[in-house]
């Protein structure tokens with residue numbers, strides 16, 4: 001048995017040197033073959049191939065998170081025409097999207113427990129098997145005034161496509177208080193799964209009082225010695241399962257409190273200042289970490305004046321078709337006004353838009 005274990009150890013070492021993580025477990029069971037560059041942290045993302053010469057696609061999908069991958073997989077599989085359509089995903093800065101930072105996912109149907117990066121890697125492989133082309137760049141400007149639509153890429157090239165699916169997701173809202181910007185990565189964090197382990201046995205604050213703040217608190221409990229939730233409103237908001245995190249003896253909820261400042265010396269955080277909105281008292285709390293969990297803003301600015309937005313700068317889509325105000329342009333996932341901000345719903349929306357783009361292209365061809 002010892003000999004078998006040693007052989008497995010040598011094999012795993014050889015694989016790790018070639019860029020792959022464990023292929024075999026000690027029990028001898030086959031485990032997944034995953035590029036070792038994939039992890040929870042945004043700094044380590046899916047390995048991107050070098051950009052090839054980019055030809056104009058029949059469908060351009062902007063974004064490579066769950067919603068973009070839903071569209072890509074649907075369209076790749078529906079791609080029965082001869083010659084085959086060119087389905088392109090322009091990946092953006094975060095290849096694989098938000099799940100690359102989301103840690104363990106437990107609500108994806110049929111997969112009870114999977115790491116976000118593993119889920120996104122398998123979606124990407126699924127799309128690649130269906131000849132979807134991935135471009136490791138971002139879209140910097142669009143012109144939807146006439147079809148085919150024009151997309152400028154960060155590499156300098158402009159591509160044209162008769163059908164575009166916007167799947168650009170959203171990003172976290174900043175506190176905008178003094179001290180946040182200069183302490184990002186030095187005590188200020190936005191992702192418990194990525195940065196939680198840095199705050200082992202430390203006193204920290206979570207800023208926010210909704211779903212995101214409760215979720216982050218739940219993850220941070222395993223690391224921090226004490227957590228203060230700074231909540232502007234008079235009570236926390238979220239499902240019972242998440243509200244239970246606030247009942248942990250490690251957690252203190254400070255309702256009706258508004259953050260004023262994150263105090264530090266430029267290399268580390270040592271305190272926060274906040275106002276009790278009821279008593280108007282300004283207080284200082286010694287903490288070594290601040291997790292900002294105030295929600296997200298849509299990554300929609302490049303589409304401003306091209307498609308209709310709501311007052312939150314989310315892209316307005318038809319709930320049946322997911323089409324934007326421009327025929328031939330769809331929007332899916334967290335960037336829209338209809339999203340439930342979940343991976344399964346994002347994938348579903350991606351599929352739906354892919355299906356609609358497919359029949360749109362067929363109608364165009366028939367004309």
Ligand SMILES: Cc1cc2nc3c(=O)[nH]c(=O)nc-3n(C[C@H](O)[C@H](O)[C@H](O)COP(=O)(O)OP(=O)(O)OC[C@H]3O[C@@H](n4cnc5c(N)ncnc54)[C@H](O)[C@@H]3O)c2cc1C
Nearest residue numbers: 063064065067092094097098139168169333334341342343
């Ligand atoms: C910490 C955390 C934990 C979460 N946990 C869960 C969970 O357990 N279960 C669950 O269902 N949901 C979870 N979610 C929510 C889920 O991750 C999102 O709802 C989902 O990822 C949305 O998918 P999306 O494709 O719309 O956007 P995203 O996943 O955000 O992907 C957006 C994509 O657009 C790209 N992009 C942006 N701008 C451009 C541009 N200009 N050009 C090209 N590409 C661009 C980005 O690179 C990225 O690839 C979690 C979210 C967070 C923040």
